[in-house]
Amino acid sequence: MEKKNITMAVDTHTHTILSGHAFSTLAENVAAAKERGLYGICVTEHGPLTPNGPPDFIPHSQRMLPDFIDGIRVYLGIEANIIDYGGRVDVPERYLALCEFAIASFHDFALKPGTKEENTAAYLGALRNPFIDILGHADDPAVPCDFEALAKEAARLGKLLELNNNSLTPHRPNSKPSLIEYIKACAKYGVGVCVASDAHFCAMIGNAKPLFQLLVEMKFPLELVVNLTRERFETYLQQRQLRLKKENLIAN
Ligand SMILES: [Zn+2]
Numbered sequence: 470m471e472k473k474n475i476t477m478a479v480d481t482h483t484h485t486i487l488s489g490h491a492f493s494t495l496a497e498n499v500a501a502a503k504e505r506g507l508y509g510i511c512v513t514e515h516g517p518l519t520p521n522g523p524p525d526f527i528p529h530s531q532r533m534l535p536d537f538i539d540g541i542r543v544y545l546g547i548e549a550n551i552i553d554y555g556g557r558v559d560v561p562e563r564y565l566a567l568c569e570f571a572i573a574s575f576h577d578f579a580l581k582p583g584t585k586e587e588n589t590a591a592y593l594g595a596l597r598n599p600f601i602d603i604l605g606h607a608d609d610p611a612v613p614c615d616f617e618a619l620a621k622e623a624a625r626l627g628k629l630l631e632l633n634n635n636s637l638t639p640h641r642p643n644s645k646p647s648l649i650e651y652i653k654a655c656a657k658y659g660v661g662v663c664v665a666s667d668a669h670f671c672a673m674i675g676n677a678k679p680l681f682q683l684l685v686e687m688k689f690p691l692e693l694v695v696n697l698t699r700e701r702f703e704t705y706l707q708q709r710q711l712r713l714k715k716e717n718l719i720a721n
């Protein structure tokens with residue numbers, strides 16, 4: 470089994486040149502996804518507070534995109550910036566409501582890391598935002614937080630936590646020990662996770678090989694990986710739609 474190449478069906482965290490500091494176009498990302506045999510990608514541009522980032526209405530513009538581009542399902546997403554320790558984000562709700570999948574992440578250009586308690590409160594607040602599905606790269610050791618508190622609350626809310634392949638690349642050096650503790654907390658509370666590339670270049674699309682190797686080494690229950698199969702990911706999305714409709718937060 471260790472020899473088997475486990476991969477994701479849907480890459481839930483990808484950027485294009487619209488994010489202001491990424492290197493590929495959507496067409497290039499889609500071509501890469503097709504070459505790697507993915508079912509789909511979530512287009513998750515950074516939020517508007519990112520230097521040279523897209524405008525806050527980018528989710529509105531994304532609605533001009535077709536569901537499928539060259540056979541690849543393109544899910545409309547966002548990677549919103551957390552902007553305070555209450556967990557508010559930089560994308561207005563009327564635009565968040567247009568997203569099919571929304572990530573909230575801590576980036577120091579939008580909010581300076583605070584104490585462990587403040588960072589944990591920021592993450593918990595973002596998780597409780599009904600439009601936010603998942604926290605991005607919350608294992609980042611530069612933003613210390615209480616992993617168990619995050620995993621417990623995400624599981625209670627039916628939300629997700631992200632395992633980000635850049636925690637094992639030079640992009641976030643020395644992150645592996647923190648990532649391992651984060652993975653342990655996810656397993657302990659049985660929270661759903663997405664394994665994501667956080668691609669800023671098309672060659673990164675769908676690539677989380679080191680992360681999957683680590684999960685296998687750690688005997689992480691792969692049934693918790695929501696984006697491992699198309700069926701699992703779409704089931705999650707259907708449930709989030711039902712939840713948002715029940716709360717009268719989206720139409721029909
Ligand atoms: Zn990020």
Ligand SMILES: [Zn+2]
Pocket residue numbers: 482484548667
């Ligand atoms: Zn990102």
